[in-house]
Amino acid sequence: MKTTTLLLSLFGLVACNQPADKKVTDGTTKTVPIDSLFIDTNKVTREVGQPSSESYNCNFDDFIADNKTPKLAKAIYLDKDWNLSNDREALALLDSLTAKNKTSRPFYFKVVTKTYKKADGYFSEGLGLAGKEYIEMHTKEFIANFDNKDCFTEGDLTTWAKIVMLEFSISGEGEDDYIKKLQSNCRNCSPVQKENLDKFGLALETEWKAFLKNTD
Numbered sequence: 001m002k003t004t005t006l007l008l009s010l011f012g013l014v015a016c017n018q019p020a021d022k023k024v025t026d027g028t029t030k031t032v033p034i035d036s037l038f039i040d041t042n043k044v045t046r047e048v049g050q051p052s053s054e055s056y057n058c059n060f061d062d063f064i065a066d067n068k069t070p071k072l073a074k075a076i077y078l079d080k081d082w083n084l085s086n087d088r089e090a091l092a093l094l095d096s097l098t099a100k101n102k103t104s105r106p107f108y109f110k111v112v113t114k115t116y117k118k119a120d121g122y123f124s125e126g127l128g129l130a131g132k133e134y135i136e137m138h139t140k141e142f143i144a145n146f147d148n149k150d151c152f153t154e155g156d157l158t159t160w161a162k163i164v165m166l167e168f169s170i171s172g173e174g175e176d177d178y179i180k181k182l183q184s185n186c187r188n189c190s191p192v193q194k195e196n197l198d199k200f201g202l203a204l205e206t207e208w209k210a211f212l213k214n215t216d
Contacts, residue, residue: 057150058148060077070093072086072090072093073096073108076093077114084115084123087123093108094127096111097109098134098137098138106151110151113159113160115127116162125166127166128163128165128167128169129167131164132163132178135164135182142160143193146196147193157199157200158203165207175204178204182197
């Protein structure tokens, strides 16, 4: 972020000292397209090793730059080489869903979402239980994450239905009562949040039916 700001500041100084559509070369002045002076901040971000523009829209870059953020969380978010073999470190990510610092919760919510693709064994069981309970106890917070599609996509919403199914596949609990509980918790949600919760319910119902079909 600091690198990007510095580059843009330097660019601003240069732009103030020269006409926007002129370029001086070998003592002569040439006209250049105004578009050539535009700096792609996303490109600058990628060049200095930061995440894509998603992190700027969601403030996730703050946690990547923070030395207190666990290395595992950073590696997962940045899609570097990572694994969940260290149970203590992996399960600590699940605790971060309800961290005291509420501003950090969306970041860890994103990280936990990404863990699903490698979840197995003991972590898989913990992920399913923690995910189910988090959504049930913090329904409005959960669904509010999806207000900004730059931060969390419908694909992420489907992933969370799969995460809950990790627990349902063990407990045998059906989705009907669970969805009704979530809808009750979301009575005061915005229209967009209620719509997204309905999408989550449909995704969970689809996952449940597929599970039942595979166990016949």
